[in-house]
Amino acid sequence: MKCGVSPIIGFRFSLYPMAANFVEVIKGALEQTDTSNVWMHTDDVSTVIRGKQVHVFNVAKAICLHAAKTGEHIAMSGTFSAGCPGDTAGDVYLEKGDEVANIDTTKQYVSSQFALYPMNNPDYMDVIYQEVDRAKERGVFNESMHYASGIHGDIHDVFAFYEESFTHARSEQHKHLVMTVSMSINSPSHGGR
Template identity: 80%
Template structure:
């Protein structure tokens, strides 16, 4: 399914913060960013967070790669962020919409992650139907963990989890309701994962 337009731009954005539970947090964060090929997205980092913007497939590819590179340090890391599409007036970074669909980050290293996400189909009066449908999609994909207040738990291999998130992000919006926000929080290499850490 092709990204849907809102106004003049189908730009997808992801603003996130990476939190390594380590005294070497600066090295881990900068290392993850530097090891990720970000040539197909617009990116800016400030003292609080990083934003990446561009075509949907490229943004999700970079987001997963950054999380995976941070995880490969073996340290407990947390990532939290917000995906958005269809935001009125979103145009900066339009040049990156001309990038090809070839994905530059292809590291297939398995990595267990535990995460939570929430969908916000903006202006859609049937938003709960959309959310329930995507929860069913997570169950069908085998990545659903548990229901909880204000979010839904998603876990499994990082590649399966991000594949679900991108698919859900596509299907939770429509031609009529194009503005969508999706938040996620992710925990990797946590001691609390126990036996699931190698699932």
Template identity: 85%
Template sequence: MECGFSPIVGFRFSLHPMADDFVAIIKGALEETDTSAVWMHTDDVSTVIRGKQVHVFNVAKAIALNAAKTGKHIALSGTFSAGCPGDSAGDVYLDMGDAVLNNDHTRQYVSSQFALYPMNNPSYMDMIYREVDRAKEHGVFNESMHYASGIHGDIHDVFNFYEEAFSNARSEEYKHLVMTVSMSMNSPSHGGR
């Protein structure tokens, strides 16, 4: 079945609080986030959110920020995906407007890494280099590394870059796109940032 340029975007992620009360931190972050604009399911390993791109990125950022606001060292690892063949459950959420529901502007330093995987696109390296250059222009580029690129800065700037990179990498010709992200917040190695 050809999925077309599906407007559905998904994000499957796991939160890893470095604290004894990790269950309360994870549940608290999920409960404090307005998730009414996305389809969401949590199991014993991860959570998936799906819907319009603007809401998926907004909810992802809000969950990360709400976990980080506990002051505990938080790691998050996840995969954004669009154009996955057969991805249709949650279509009802595509009727949501574009106004985001989570608007907390608390500053939070994030050190992260991302990798873009434009499926079947023979020019994938050009696309990746273009987004790395754009990260440098936006002041969020940290370093080059094997299998990923380092991105850091305030959580709002980092998520803005990630959403723009995801948008820029999508195309009508090559519909299936995957982007992985790993991030760390409140780490002792961040030197008090």
């Protein structure tokens, strides 16, 4: 398989509800989300969604938001990837239009961290600094830290930044990009946000 030949975007993630009914929270979030625009597979460790970028980010946000609406403290950790999908199982989903399936304007505070890995790009630090500056411009930057950058705010603003950053950190010459995200929602440490 040659890297960089498919426009498929993937997101492998795990949800961690801090609740006794964690199975119900996870399954409920997956069932309440319209996943008809993405290829999806769940195993005993994680879930992967694949397809067009607009739909992958839409489904990821919707799953996270549905889990958050339970009121439980939720953590989500995952990896977005583009440029080297490893298989073609989701290719049929690239024919989907750009109209998103999940529309929910519920406000929800998210504290998160992300790290960008522009693969094979010798100017990778310039790319990372550019996206940190973008976060500051968008008003979602929280703090600098080792191995990541803190991003926080309303879930819609945070996901909009992540999708925008994922778009701008890739180029025709350097198509392979990995972005890790970790999120915390409804945490007692958020002080009622």
